[in-house]
Amino acid sequence: xxxxxxxxxxxxxxxxxxxxxxxxxxxxxxxxxxxxxxxxxxxxxxxxxxxxxxxxxxxxxxxxxxxxxxxxxxxxxxxxxx
Numbered sequence: 001x002x003x004x005x006x007x008x009x010x011x012x013x014x015x016x017x018x019x020x021x022x023x024x025x026x027x028x029x030x031x032x033x034x035x036x037x038x039x040x041x042x043x044x045x046x047x048x049x050x051x052x053x054x055x056x057x058x059x060x061x062x063x064x065x066x067x068x069x070x071x072x073x074x075x076x077x078x079x080x081x082x
Contacts, residue, residue: 007050014057021064028064 004012015036022028042049 005044007047007054008044011050011054014054014061017061018057018064021061025064 015032018032018036019029022032039053042053044050
């Protein structure tokens with residue numbers, strides 16, 4: 001059995017919350033999976049970057065839970081093109 005750190009457990013919980021919140025909105029689940037899969041390549045030792053993305057994800061989750069949300073922003077840096 002794999003043991004996860006506290007931060008890993010928080011990220012997994014955030015992922016599950018995103019999936020639950022995205023069920024009501026068409027097209028959101030594939031985008032959520034792609035975003036998390038893309039950032040799964042980050043090294044586990046890069047804690048600052050992971051925590052930054054985690055906090056950003058929490059803010060985006062709150063937006064996603066809003067009934068009026070029609071689009072989901074990306075986790076990419078402002079210089080990158082999506």
